[in-house]
Amino acid sequence: MTRKQRRLIMIGGSFAVLAVAAGLVLNAMQDSIVFFSTPTMAMEKPAPVGKRFRLGGMVEQGSLVRGDNLAVSFKVSDGGATLPVTYKGILPDLFREGQGVVAEGALDSAGVFKADTVLAKHDENYMPKEVADALKKQGRWQEGFGGKPVATQGAAR
Amino acid sequence: MIAEAGHYALVLALALALIQSTVPILGARWRDPALMNVARSTALAQLLFVGLSFAALTTLYITSDFSVANVVENSHSAKPLLYKITGVWGNHEGSMLLWVSILALFGGLVAAFGNNLPLSLRANVLAVQGWIASAFYLFILMTSNPFLRLANPPLEGRDLNPVLQDIGLAIHPPMLYLGYVGFSISFSFAVAALMEGRIDAAWARWVRPWTLVAWVFLTLGIAMGSYWAYYELGWGGWWFWDPVENASLMPWLAGTALLHSAVVMEKRNALKVWTILLAILTFSLSLLGTFLVRSGVLTSVHAFATDPTRGVFILMILCFFIGGSLTLYMWRASALKQGGLFAPISREGALVLNNLFLTTACATVFIGTLYPLALEVITGDKISVGAPFFNLTFGPLFVPLLLAVPFGPLLAWKRGDLAGVAQRLMAAGIAALLATGMVWAWTTGGAALAPLAIGLAVFVIGGAITDIVERISLFRSPFATAMRRACGLPRSTWGTAFAHAGVGVALIGIVCETTWNSEYIGTLKPNDVAKLAGYELKLDDVTQLQGQNFREMLAKFAINRGGEKIGELTPSKRNFTARQSSTTEAALLSRGFSQLYISLGETAADGGIAVRMYHKPMVLLIWFGPILMAFGGVLSLSDRRLRVGAPKPAKVPRALQAAE
Numbered sequence: 001m002t003r004k005q006r007r008l009i010m011i012g013g014s015f016a017v018l019a020v021a022a023g024l025v026l027n028a029m030q031d032s033i034v035f036f037s038t039p040t041m042a043m044e045k046p047a048p049v050g051k052r053f054r055l056g057g058m059v060e061q062g063s064l065v066r067g068d069n070l071a072v073s074f075k076v077s078d079g080g081a082t083l084p085v086t087y088k089g090i091l092p093d094l095f096r097e098g099q100g101v102v103a104e105g106a107l108d109s110a111g112v113f114k115a116d117t118v119l120a121k122h123d124e125n126y127m128p129k130e131v132a133d134a135l136k137k138q139g140r141w142q143e144g145f146g147g148k149p150v151a152t153q154g155a156a157r
Numbered sequence: 158m159i160a161e162a163g164h165y166a167l168v169l170a171l172a173l174a175l176i177q178s179t180v181p182i183l184g185a186r187w188r189d190p191a192l193m194n195v196a197r198s199t200a201l202a203q204l205l206f207v208g209l210s211f212a213a214l215t216t217l218y219i220t221s222d223f224s225v226a227n228v229v230e231n232s233h234s235a236k237p238l239l240y241k242i243t244g245v246w247g248n249h250e251g252s253m254l255l256w257v258s259i260l261a262l263f264g265g266l267v268a269a270f271g272n273n274l275p276l277s278l279r280a281n282v283l284a285v286q287g288w289i290a291s292a293f294y295l296f297i298l299m300t301s302n303p304f305l306r307l308a309n310p311p312l313e314g315r316d317l318n319p320v321l322q323d324i325g326l327a328i329h330p331p332m333l334y335l336g337y338v339g340f341s342i343s344f345s346f347a348v349a350a351l352m353e354g355r356i357d358a359a360w361a362r363w364v365r366p367w368t369l370v371a372w373v374f375l376t377l378g379i380a381m382g383s384y385w386a387y388y389e390l391g392w393g394g395w396w397f398w399d400p401v402e403n404a405s406l407m408p409w410l411a412g413t414a415l416l417h418s419a420v421v422m423e424k425r426n427a428l429k430v431w432t433i434l435l436a437i438l439t440f441s442l443s444l445l446g447t448f449l450v451r452s453g454v455l456t457s458v459h460a461f462a463t464d465p466t467r468g469v470f471i472l473m474i475l476c477f478f479i480g481g482s483l484t485l486y487m488w489r490a491s492a493l494k495q496g497g498l499f500a501p502i503s504r505e506g507a508l509v510l511n512n513l514f515l516t517t518a519c520a521t522v523f524i525g526t527l528y529p530l531a532l533e534v535i536t537g538d539k540i541s542v543g544a545p546f547f548n549l550t551f552g553p554l555f556v557p558l559l560l561a562v563p564f565g566p567l568l569a570w571k572r573g574d575l576a577g578v579a580q581r582l583m584a585a586g587i588a589a590l591l592a593t594g595m596v597w598a599w600t601t602g603g604a605a606l607a608p609l610a611i612g613l614a615v616f617v618i619g620g621a622i623t624d625i626v627e628r629i630s631l632f633r634s635p636f637a638t639a640m641r642r643a644c645g646l647p648r649s650t651w652g653t654a655f656a657h658a659g660v661g662v663a664l665i666g667i668v669c670e671t672t673w674n675s676e677y678i679g680t681l682k683p684n685d686v687a688k689l690a691g692y693e694l695k696l697d698d699v700t701q702l703q704g705q706n707f708r709e710m711l712a713k714f715a716i717n718r719g720g721e722k723i724g725e726l727t728p729s730k731r732n733f734t735a736r737q738s739s740t741t742e743a744a745l746l747s748r749g750f751s752q753l754y755i756s757l758g759e760t761a762a763d764g765g766i767a768v769r770m771y772h773k774p775m776v777l778l779i780w781f782g783p784i785l786m787a788f789g790g791v792l793s794l795s796d797r798r799l800r801v802g803a804p805k806p807a808k809v810p811r812a813l814q815a816a817e
Contacts, residue, residue: 006499006501010509013510013513014513017513017554018517020553020554021518021520021521021550021554024550024554025521025550028545028546028549029528031545032542032543032545032546032549033541033546034540035538035539054541069679070678070679070680070758089678089769090678090758093730093738093739093741104541
């Protein structure tokens with residue numbers, strides 16, 4: 001084998017692997033990326049039933065209802081629109097009414113957001129960054145909502 | 158007084174770093190040994206002053222000096238001593254001080270133990286270290302000074318984030334930083350080589366131990382972080398493909414590739430240009446990790462505070478070092494002599510394949526981590542890229558890599574015999590097929606991929622064993638001879654075998670945990686019994702306790718299996734008064750490599766308590782694997798050939814290299 005042939009094999013092999021990787025990435029981008037949305041955005045452009053997305057906003061005061069067997073329902077609002085959310089499982093330590101939350105899941109046919117993951121803020125100052133940005137963009141930001149995000153995500157699965 | 162002294166020491170360290178980054182380079186240019194030797198003394202003095210600065214901050218924390226803003230924000234007088242000390246780096250400013258301290262430590266080590274380096278190379282390497290150090294000292298002094306005083310000191314501090322009040326904080330960040338920052342040495346060596354325009358096999362031999370040290374610490378740091386998240390966050394996950402985790406995984410992948418390509422360069426004087434590039438990329442990814450975590454573009458446990466000026470400053474450092482080194486690379490790399498020719502089927506070929514897959518896998522992680530940030534900047538759309546993305550990209554790329562791992566060490570340099578190696582791997586292959594079949598038969602109807610993945614893991618472990626067995630020709634020569642050969646094997650060979658086996662071990666843990674994990678989520682009242690994976694977990698009672706700086710609700714569970722009591726678990730929920738926040742302390746019971754895991758949720762009005770329980774089969778192997786890998790790295794590091802240092806390549810006695 002000449003030097004040239006060897007080099008060709010090397011370069012060809014590298015490109016083959018890179019091509020496979022690029023294919024994998026593009027394929028995964030199609031299926032497994034989750035968009036972030038607020039209740040207002042979800043009302044204006046409703047996602048198809050079963051399409052996963054992340055919903056962010058504030059848990060509406062007085063909307064939390066605990067059912068049997070760890071089933072909970074609450075409403076997420078961004079000041080403009082409100083979306084009902086159901087979830088089954090243990091809520092994060094600092095899930096509170098009137099405070100920021102991000103839930104991941106999909107809408108069901110009744111227009112209720114079925115969450116399988118709930119992320120909440122972790123101290124009294126912190127609000128998930130996406131929620132804060134979305135509220136700021138819609139001009140509904142109030143001082144005192146935000147602060148230092150000194151915390152982790154708390155998720156419940 | 159102590160705060161001012163610490164601040165002043167840091168300023169002095171900056172001054173020393175500035176001298177270290179200029180004078181030795183001029184010395185190397187003018188061939189003036191006196192000027193070149195300045196590097197050594199400034200590096201050691203810099204270490205001394207950063208050390209003093211770090212000691213000053215630690216003292217302020219231990220004595221709870223609440224006139225210092227940083228201490229007020231992150232400490233509390235009632236906090237246990239251990240967390241007072243670890244709290245030093247449990248915040249942005251302190252962790253940056255730890256970063257530069259470790260940088261100075263590595264610089265000092267090169268200065269102290271680099272006596273066998275050519276004088277000009279050592280001067281240049283330390284000068285590049287000086288640049289990095291100067292940039293980060295400036296960053297700390299200008300944007301994140303930990304020694305700022307408060308005009309009106311409060312009586313009590315605000316306490317450390319409760320999630321961080323754990324022994325994990327004592328181990329994880331220092332380990333991780335030793336890894337991140339350790340790669341700065343290979344970076345400095347690469348840049349110094351480009352500046353000198355000269356690079357040879359001896360260079361690779363000097364770089365390899367430093368890379369290995371950094372890699373060992375990074376491996377342990379990542380594993381420790383993963384275990385910490387597993388037991389502290391309370392929902393039993395150990396890897397979330399969170400951007401911050403990816404930020405540590407990327408340098409690990411690139412660093413692993415660098416370790417392997419440096420071997421090719423050392424033994425065969427080939428892949429020089431590529432090795433240099435990898436050294437630059439690895440540290441660049443470490444810097445990127447620092448940027449992602451410290452700039453506040455992400456929200457996570459690790460992002461302590463958001464301040465735009467800090468982000469911009471780190472971004473500038475990032476651009477300067479990555480852009481500068483890559484420009485230098487483009488300009489000078491062509492001047493480096495190409496060398497070493499080899500067939501595609503050879504040890505070198507296998508190592509190239511390893512590099513190809515590792516860097517590609519690293520690239521997919523890079524895309525998955527940065528794409529959401531880029532998209533948000535460009536279109537304003539917010540997306541999250543989670544586990545499914547990485548499972549679909551990272552996973553498939555690792556399968557061929559792991560299939561190839563056992564072949565690598567068995568192939569000969571220059572021209573390998575694939576059929577011969579395949580024959581020698583027959584036993585490992587059969588073991589893998591048997592394992593696949595057994596697991597498949599045992600879990601009929603379960604996931605189809607899991608048994609295959611277990612088979613792959615067994616193949617990797619079997620391959621590592623085969624390598625040793627072949628080298629000492631066990632079974633083919635008398636046992637005593639084989640044992641003598643085993644003792645005579647170079648430690649780096651043992652290191653390779655352990656590290657490769659560690660990969661297989663970790664894979665078994667990962668597959669078992671993700672496939673056969675069983676969970677129970679429900680509300681329990683005292684004397685209720687939950688059944689999980691053949692265990693009976695009975696909630697005995699719930700008690701309240703007062704800790705040093707928290708109140709605690711403790712639930713006591715009796716664990717029974719087949720009517721026999723095997724243990725007790727006491728998960729708890731802690732309420733920290735100073736921050737009005739609570740943490741969930743999970744309780745773990747290990748049975749072999751498997752674990753039972755209980756964490757508590759909220760209490761209902763009727764006295765029931767929400768409980769999350771998991772049975773995680775073989776979960777401990779996930780962290781035992783990296784420990785094996787790190788152990789392999791340490792063995793390799795203790796290899797005589799690395800310890801005696803690198804003689805000049807032209808005069809090296811060939812006998813020293815014959816062992817491979």
